[in-house]
Amino acid sequence: MYDALHYDINIKIDLGNKILIGYVNYTIIPNEPLNIVVISASNATIQIDSIVYNRKKLNFKHNANHLYINLERFYSDTVNFKIFYKAISDFNGEFDKGGVYFDLSGDTPKIATSSQPFFTRKWIPSKDVPYDKVTADIKITVPDTLVAVSNGTLIDVTNNTDGTKTYFWSTKYPIASYLIFFAVGKYEVLEDSFTSISNATFPIQYFVFPEYIEKAKEDFNNTKKMLKFMENYFGEYPFAKEKYGIVLVPGELMMENQTITSIKEDLITGKGDVEQFLIHELAHQWFGNLVTPKSWHHLWLSEGFANYIQALYYEYYLGKKWYHYILNFYMDRDFGSYAGPLVGKSDTSFNDIFSERIYFKGAIVIHMLRKIVGDSTFLKILKTYITNPVFKYSNVTTENFIETCKQVSGKNLGWFFEQWIYTDLDSIDRPVLKFKWNKSQLKTGYKVNVNIQQLTSEIYNFTIPIELSIITNKDTLNYGIIINSQVENLDFFCEDEPQDVIIDKDNWVFKKIVN
Ligand SMILES: [Zn+2]
Known part of the structure; x- marks a missing residue:
């Protein structure tokens, strides 16, 4: 095994043939003495010309989307070698595929890559995993009427003598392979x-x-x-x-x-x-680039947060109403739409990695966490997590986030995460609550009896901290209750006559209520 340190990517765009031609100068450091280097490289799109170390060609095998490079002896210190290759395009810009897309349909060519989760290997031989970040230089040669855009800073543009220009972009910040990108256009x-x-x-x-x-x-x-x-x-x-x-x-x-x-x-x-x-x-x-999920199982740490932050942004500038409007929209999906654990089941299936539950249930769980710990603790959790020096420019798992929640809040939130993140239910994605109430007049004031039945408790018995509001002629009385058994039967007392009883009036809990 080895750590990838740096990719020096040099590619020329051949518009006529829709291919990239060039090399990547690949710098690695072995974790243990190493004589065979394994690198991802799609067999469908990448054709290896040669691999050169110290001006000497190395032997290699290229099969099952991997390159096996024989260094001929064991190395324990930094090694770098050049992989000369061509990459063809078999990608047409579809949202669920990736690689290099050449759109030559208009007046001017438009070319762009899309590499998440594992498509960088279709255009750069690379250690194409989210957990091994590198620094990168990206040099792209294009017809001189076009501009090449990439990660980091534009260091230099060279005018070549053959009617082309070379754009040299460089990033000194650690970058995961799927975040390496270029686009070319006018x-x-x-x-x-x-x-x-x-x-x-x-x-x-x-x-x-x-x-x-x-x-x-x-x-x-x-x-x-x-x-x-x-x-x-x-x-x-x-x-x-x-x-x-x-x-x-x-x-x-x-x-x-x-x-x-x-x-x-x-x-x-x-x-x-x-x-x-x-x-x-x-x-x-x-959330994703600075602090990157260690594997695609943990993608909700990127997508759930990005979706949640959309709501937080509108709240920040436009008020709480907008926040709830967006969260209600996420929660207002057909029952069962988000069934399944939040920590993804598969590291390799595109559809499971990018399923709706990762995006939307991810955001909903963060929303519920906010109510349980309270606003100021919640924001402190997010800030502590995203600015943790151990996580920054590096990788995390769901457990790292959970640990941060427990430490910052001082609460044992194990039940919450077990229930909403790990539990694997394929038929339900939220509890179904049957709710009834009635009132009776006492000598002074009123008694309100509330009966809540957890209809789905045979499949899974949820623990549900939730707000109950009794609305009287004069006032709204709010009570925090916890539903954690199949039937909850609760009595409340109030001075004025109750007009209505509402569960979770602001929709902080993901559930379905039936009468
Ligand atoms: Zn996203």
């Missing part, structure tokens, strides 16, 4: 800048096709507002020494590539329709 660049909470000023760059300039100016107008919101809750923008960029791309591609969010061009309308996606992708620069 981009115009809109420049802005942002001064972070620690007073670092970094560029904001928008790479826009000319036909979208005016609309993009409108739609990207809130980027600084979004950055301000994110920094307020989650600390400084993690890549403040480089940039934050947004690039328009063809197809169905939308991705939080590190320092450069790609947004499908037809979402740009000039009417702000793209705002919810922009805050989602920006949230990933912290």
